[in-house]
Amino acid sequence: MPRQADHDQRRHQIAEAVWRLAARRGLEDVTLRQVAAEAGVSVRLIQYYFGSRDALLLKALEILNHDAQLRARARVEALDDANTPRGVVRGVLMEMLPMDEERRTRHLVHVAYFVRFLWDENLAPIAAEAPPELERLLADLITWGQREGQVPADLDPLPEAEILLATADGLQTTVLLRQRTPEQALALLDRQLDRLFSAAPAPTRTPAPTPTPESPEAP
Template sequence: MPRKADHDQRRRQIAEAVWRLATRGGLEDVTLRQVAAEAEVSVRLLQYYFGTREQLLLGALEILNDDAEQRARERLAMLGEAPGMHAIVRGVLLELLPLDEERRNRHLVYAAYFVRFLTDPALAKVAHDAPRALENLVADLIAQGQETGQVPRTIDAAAEAAFLVAGAEGMQSSILLRQRSAEDAVAVIDHQLARIFTTNGE
């Protein structure tokens, strides 16, 4: 067990180095040597844990995504035992916004990956599948809201989920560029959710 823990800790140490380099200047020109220096490990050790540069970028992204999912679960758990579908959907959507330092840094890393998403098939698959999975989750939550009387039956759960996820993702860059405040973005999401959820259902 200690060996597994040490292995995971070393992979995280290297992944965090990738993230720091990504937030400082993007990933297009980042080399294994730069990452190794940032992580304070040898290139040989880095290659032992991740392999090629492409495998390193993919591995660092997977660790980032796992972190994001864990943090999201923790924040949703803080909503209480029976928060209602409105609060749960709101919590899911707020995870897509850079509302604090942790989420801001994460979204900066995602922004640095964007060009790689367009050109690297392995990374492109990760980027391609994620939004649809999130849309399906939000659609399922809205549908559950319909079952409990929190959402009118006339609402198209899939269409609203696609709109909500796209809207939240679209506001990421405007917050990062300080074109829109985080408070304004949250207000936009709350406005849209108010159309969908007509009662608390609690």
């Protein structure tokens, strides 16, 4: 077999160019020529690796999500308080916020694809899979918090998880529009978490929920 290039690396390089263009100007500017220029390759190479433009958009999104999942998992596991329910919940929600350029680009790409999710049947399943997974994950973490006595036992974990996720998603929008800093959004999320993890942080099982008033926090 003749000279072999690292296909995955090549594909990744081109996919990154797609992300940058989509985040900067929207899908309208993700043309084969622009992607080629941004990635520093020829148009022909993009066709060689991805085929059509539709396939490129699809693959670039798949690579983005795959990448994001790996990085997110690593970040959550590297948290200082990865052994407390609240710490992990906070870490997961922080992945919804554009805390750095990587996450900002990722979310902008998702916004750029958004309308397409609704009519492109190849893209639809990709958009559909993530949220239910995250809801279940958060619900499990809240249940863990209840077992640890940090979350009031009478709360329903799944709806609470759904609300947390929606709140983080809504905060994300404002951060992307630069109407809030990531830190301000995180402070609001912490306030919401204060309400959820309102029971006494007992080291042993304390099934008696003792509601405490939340502490005010500067936005």
